[in-house]
Amino acid sequence: MSGIGRDLRTPLKRARGLGSAKDGTGHFLWQRVTAIAVVLAGIYLLGLLIGLSGADYDFARAIVSDPFNASVLLAFVVAAFWHAKLGLQVIIEDYIHAPLLAGIAHLANIFVCALAAIAGVLAVLRIATLGV
Amino acid sequence: MAAPDSPASPRVRERPLSPHLQVYKRQVQMMTSITHRATGMVLAVGALAMVWGLGALAAGRGPWTEFVACVGSPLGKVVLFGFTWALAYHLINGIRHLVQDAGHGFAIPDFIRSSWISVIGSVVLVVLAWVVVLARWGQA
Numbered sequence: 001m002s003g004i005g006r007d008l009r010t011p012l013k014r015a016r017g018l019g020s021a022k023d024g025t026g027h028f029l030w031q032r033v034t035a036i037a038v039v040l041a042g043i044y045l046l047g048l049l050i051g052l053s054g055a056d057y058d059f060a061r062a063i064v065s066d067p068f069n070a071s072v073l074l075a076f077v078v079a080a081f082w083h084a085k086l087g088l089q090v091i092i093e094d095y096i097h098a099p100l101l102a103g104i105a106h107l108a109n110i111f112v113c114a115l116a117a118i119a120g121v122l123a124v125l126r127i128a129t130l131g132v
Numbered sequence: 133m134a135a136p137d138s139p140a141s142p143r144v145r146e147r148p149l150s151p152h153l154q155v156y157k158r159q160v161q162m163m164t165s166i167t168h169r170a171t172g173m174v175l176a177v178g179a180l181a182m183v184w185g186l187g188a189l190a191a192g193r194g195p196w197t198e199f200v201a202c203v204g205s206p207l208g209k210v211v212l213f214g215f216t217w218a219l220a221y222h223l224i225n226g227i228r229h230l231v232q233d234a235g236h237g238f239a240i241p242d243f244i245r246s247s248w249i250s251v252i253g254s255v256v257l258v259v260l261a262w263v264v265v266l267a268r269w270g271q272a
Contacts, residue, residue: 039226049265127189
């Protein structure tokens with residue numbers, strides 16, 4: 001900064017916005033909360049999946065349309081894509097340094113994860129409400 | 133790490149390097165950390181595949197049959213096996229990270245031991261899961 005002598009902004013004004021965004025703790029905590037949710041729901045669903053004795057259509061519909069199974073499945077879909085969004089965000093922040101490319105990657109990450117979560121929720125709701 | 137030279141020759145003194153991967157000795161803790169990220173990215177794709185399956189099941193008998201045929205093909209089985217191992221690894225190593233987040237297991241021997249638990253545990257878990265599934269589905 002060559003013209004610092006003529007800069008009428010205060011040091012505080014110049015420093016503002018260059019530090020932490022103050023929401024890193026929230027990211028850290030939600031990464032852990034969604035992780036625990038995915039573990040709990042995932043173990044239940046893995047048990048369900050291993051308990052299946054085939055990929056028969058009617059049987060699969062009956063499993064998903066059970067209200068409790070559908071609830072756990074919905075929780076899993078939302079928590080999993082939330083967790084994926086947070087994790088991929090860190091990877092983008094660490095490895096992509098070109099501002100434009102990083103911005104595009106962040107948007108793509110958010111949009112794909114959100115859209116996939118919505119699609120998954122919609123599919124489960126359709127099966128759960130329409131039944132077998 | 134070499135001992136620091138005499139102050140008379142500051143230019144040849146070996147400075148400590150930040151841990152770039154190129155100069156870092158391979159350690160199991162390093163590989164488990166990198167693999168956790170890699171499997172996380174793989175599982176993001178796996179989650180998309182799961183949504184594809186749920187959508188097919190919601191769409192009806194025809195799309196579901198196509199989905200099952202895709203997953204049941206030789207390539208589909210290989211990919212599915214890869215996803216299950218990534219899931220098993222990310223699950224066990226993720227629990228390890230949660231334990232460490234709670235402040236446990238930071239001594240270096242504990243760290244190395246828990247790293248190996250993640251690696252070996254993931255293989256055991258994935259083999260167990262596939263043995264059970266193949267036995268139940270009767271197509272081993």
